[in-house]
Every structure is written in C-alpha cells, then in structure tokens.
Amino acid sequence: MKSRQIGSCLDEATRLLSDAGIVGARKEARLLMGHWLNRDPAQLFGPQDEEVGAPESFFDLVNRRVSREPLSHLVGRREFWSLEFEVSDNVLDPRPDSEVLIETGLSHWPNQLDSFSVLDLGTGSGCLLLSLLKNRPYAIGVGVDVSGAALEIARRNAARIVPDGRAQFLKADWGSSISQPFDLVVVNPPYIPSDRISELDAEVANFEPLLALDGGFDGLDAYRRIAQDLARLTTSTGMILLEIGSGQSEQVTSILEKSGLVVECIKNDLAGRNRCLVAHN
Numbered sequence: 027m028k029s030r031q032i033g034s035c036l037d038e039a040t041r042l043l044s045d046a047g048i049v050g051a052r053k054e055a056r057l058l059m060g061h062w063l064n065r066d067p068a069q070l071f072g073p074q075d076e077e078v079g080a081p082e083s084f085f086d087l088v089n090r091r092v093s094r095e096p097l098s099h100l101v102g103r104r105e106f107w108s109l110e111f112e113v114s115d116n117v118l119d120p121r122p123d124s125e126v127l128i129e130t131g132l133s134h135w136p137n138q139l140d141s142f143s144v145l146d147l148g149t150g151s152g153c154l155l156l157s158l159l160k161n162r163p164y165a166i167g168v169g170v171d172v173s174g175a176a177l178e179i180a181r182r183n184a185a186r187i188v189p190d191g192r193a194q195f196l197k198a199d200w201g202s203s204i205s206q207p208f209d210l211v212v213v214n215p216p217y218i219p220s221d222r223i224s225e226l227d228a229e230v231a232n233f234e235p236l237l238a239l240d241g242g243f244d245g246l247d248a249y250r251r252i253a254q255d256l257a258r259l260t261t262s263t264g265m266i267l268l269e270i271g272s273g274q275s276e277q278v279t280s281i282l283e284k285s286g287l288v289v290e291c292i293k294n295d296l297a298g299r300n301r302c303l304v305a306h307n
C-alpha cells in the first residue's frame with residue numbers, strides 16, 4: 027500500500043471498528059494510531075493531512091481489534107489507579123472494579139509514612155501490590171503467582187513503578203511457600219464458574235488467561251484453597267482484602283468463617299456491586 031493521509035486512515039479504521047460493534051470506535055482508532063505512530067493520541071484530533079507510509083501495518087492492528095483482541099493488548103498497557111501497567115495475554119487486564127481494594131487498603135494506612143507489609147496472592151500484572159507500594163513509600167511487599175509469564179510482566183511493572191526493590195515476586199501455588207505473616211493480604215483470585223467463561227465478552231473469554239478467570243465449577247475453588255492459609259499469612263492485627271465476583275459474598279463469607287476468619291464488612295465497587303470482603307483473624 028502506498029502512503030496515505032492519517033485522517034483517511036482514521037476514518038476507515040473508525041468505520042471498520044464501528045461496523046464490528048466496537049463502542050467508541052473513533053477514540054479507539056485514535057488510540058491505535060497514536061500507538062502505531064508512537065505519538066500522543068491527543069495530537070490526532072481535527073484534520074490530519076500528514077501522509078504516513080506502510081499504513082497496512084496500522085490496519086493489521088485495526089483488524090486484530092475487529093477480531094476483539096483487547097485494545098490494551100494491542101497497545102500493551104492499561105491504566106489502573108492512575109498508573110500505567112504493561113499487560114499482555116498472560117495477565118488479567120487490571121479492572122477499575124479492583125480499585126476498591128486499593129482504596130480500602132490505603133485508607134487503613136492513611137499516612138505517607140505508614141510502614142506495613144503486603145502479600146498479593148495471584149499478582150498477575152502486579153497492579154494491586156504496586157499501586158499500594160507506590161502510594162505508601164515505606165510499605166514493602168511480595169507478589170505471588172503460579173504463572174511465570176505473568177511474573178515477568180509484574181517484575182517489569184515493578185521496575186518502572188516501584189523501582190527501589192520494595193516489591194519482590196515469587197512463583198508459587200497461592201500461599202503454600204510463604205511462611206511469615208503480613209499486615210495486609212490482598213487477593214483477586216479467578217472466580218468465574220468454568221461453564222460461564224464462554225458467555226463473557228469475547229475480549230475476555232478469548233484473550234485473557236484462563237488461569238486468571240477459571241474459578242472451577244461454582245467459581246469458588248480458589249477461595250476454598252486460599253482460605254486454608256489466610257489465617258497464618260495474616261498478622262494478628264492484619265487485614266485481608268479479598269475480591270469477589272457478582273453474587274458470591276455470602277458463599278465466600280461462609281468459606282472464610284469456616285477457616286476461623288472474621289468478615290468485618292463488604293465494600294462495593296464503583297458500580298455499587300459487592301466487590302471486596304474485608305476480613306481479619
């Protein structure tokens with residue numbers, strides 16, 4: 027393909043994305059173009075008569091998006107708690123829903139000088155651990171994941187976001203290899219019932235790692251596993267913040283209580299849904 031004006035590429039990309047049912051097609055076209063040109067998408071408003079060469083590689087990206095590959099995977103990053111995280115198909119995309127865990131953790135230790143330890147089980151991109159440590163410069167923490175590919179991404183995110191060595195990462199099966207207790211344990215486990223995964227948006231069902239989604243037949247497998255270890259992984263005055271899926275609050279509360287933990291309250295996400303169990307020993 028010959029060179030072509032940016033504006034004409036944006037118009038065609040918008041049409042392709044819109045025809046594929048992508049909401050906010052123009053915005054996504056601009057974000058993809060910004061990524062492709064390595065330019066701030068904010069510079070791509072208004073008429074764009076500049077010519078660019080080899081636009082077919084831009085349309086490769088557009089066509090991947092038409093096939094429902096998440097925008098975050100195509101541009102390689104996703105914002106969470108106003109921080110930018112590298113993401114790929116090896117980690118769950120950080121979700122705004124999970125920000126309630128950060129809000130709750132930071133309000134429990136409200137001062138910049140507060141010093142505490144954090145354990146993040148199933149760290150994925152590292153978004154929970156790193157957002158907490160970034161905002162509390164005297165906190166330290168460990169992120170655990172069973173996926174080595176996820177940990178590579180978490181380590182790269184740590185090197186950019188908390189580069190002073192306060193975040194460590196460990197490949198392990200939940201808390202099995204951890205012996206010391208932490209002041210704060212955060213967990214966002216896979217909690218989608220196996221047979222519901224195919225009903226999720228194609229971006230999630232086809233492109234996010236099964237390991238991050240699949241909670242077994244009733245969605246609660248990981249909670250049952252983790253609950254056995256939470257008491258010994260949390261200090262006597264410590265706090266547990268556990269993300270839950272829609273309609274799971276009663277069952278997960280019961281799982282925690284059977285393990286001798288006390289569920290103090292349930293926090294809602296931005297959409298007003300029960301999202302985070304706050305528990306302790």
Ligand SMILES: C[S@@+](CC[C@H](N)C(=O)[O-])C[C@H]1O[C@@H](n2cnc3c(N)ncnc32)[C@H](O)[C@@H]1O
Binds near residue numbers: 118150151172173237
């Ligand atoms: C729902 S994702 C959460 C990722 C990240 N904490 C977040 O909030 O975006 C669950 C994570 O748990 C990890 N995981 C699944 N099974 C695990 C296991 N047995 N031990 C440790 N981590 C596990 C997955 O690899 C995935 O990164």
